[in-house]
Amino acid sequence: MNIPIRRTAGLFAAAAVLPLALTACSDSGSEAGTSGSSNKASARATKSSDDMGGSTVAGGGTDRPFGPACSSVPKNGAGSFDGMAKDPVATAASNNPALSTLVAAVKKAGLVDTLNNAQNITVFAPTDDAFEKIPKATLDKVLADKAQLTKILTYHVVGTKLTPKDLENGSFDTLETSKVMTSGSGESYTVNDSAEVVCGNVKTANANVYIIDTVLMPKS
Numbered sequence: 001m002n003i004p005i006r007r008t009a010g011l012f013a014a015a016a017v018l019p020l021a022l023t024a025c026s027d028s029g030s031e032a033g034t035s036g037s038s039n040k041a042s043a044r045a046t047k048s049s050d051d052m053g054g055s056t057v058a059g060g061g062t063d064r065p066f067g068p069a070c071s072s073v074p075k076n077g078a079g080s081f082d083g084m085a086k087d088p089v090a091t092a093a094s095n096n097p098a099l100s101t102l103v104a105a106v107k108k109a110g111l112v113d114t115l116n117n118a119q120n121i122t123v124f125a126p127t128d129d130a131f132e133k134i135p136k137a138t139l140d141k142v143l144a145d146k147a148q149l150t151k152i153l154t155y156h157v158v159g160t161k162l163t164p165k166d167l168e169n170g171s172f173d174t175l176e177t178s179k180v181m182t183s184g185s186g187e188s189y190t191v192n193d194s195a196e197v198v199c200g201n202v203k204t205a206n207a208n209v210y211i212i213d214t215v216l217m218p219k220s
Contacts, residue, residue, distance in 0.1 A: 069198035088116035089207040101131040122158040155218040
């Protein structure tokens with residue numbers, strides 16, 4: 001499964017100059033809120049935020065996961081929102097069944113420790129279905145080229161934690177060093193005008209994660 005390292009030094013050297021450099025962080029993270037219920041409508045509204053692992057924020061929104069694919073996230077265990085919030089991002093992703101191809105690619109590129117030890121990052125995480133949009137021959141070629149795979153994967157990482165509000169009209173430097181563009185509002189966001197956020201604002205111990213339906217490709 002290990003692919004010989006080629007041309008990766010330049011990528012990581014470039015990554016080191018990001019304003020928010022990647023530094024070692026604790027594997028522990030903040031736990032998401034616990035669920036609850038109330039007979040009063042106002043109490044139910046407050047509890048609905050806690051159930052999704054978040055709290056009310058300015059503007060009347062909630063700091064919680066959102067999107068159609070969030071319903072498929074396990075309700076309990078390491079792959080649940082509560083469970084993912086306790087683990088660093090690569091470990092958290094490995095517990096989400098919809099991200100198995102991404103996790104395998106991260107392992108092939110040797111980026112598990114890089115992502116787990118990073119501090120305060122955002123990861124745009126393509127689903128398995130997103131990878132299936134790529135022709136098999138092309139995907140196999142990318143997975144066999146560690147340098148190219150690293151370039152693609154690091155293009156999905158931004159060196160700061162992004163909130164949904166940040167995504168409304170954003171342009172962000174990635175770990176790969178080129179920019180990723182975001183737009184949208186409410187609970188509907190796109191990345192590079194091609195990838196839809198299908199489950200956004202997922203918290204891990206060291207990252208905010210936005211699960212997307214298309215693999216992002218940096219310019220050559």
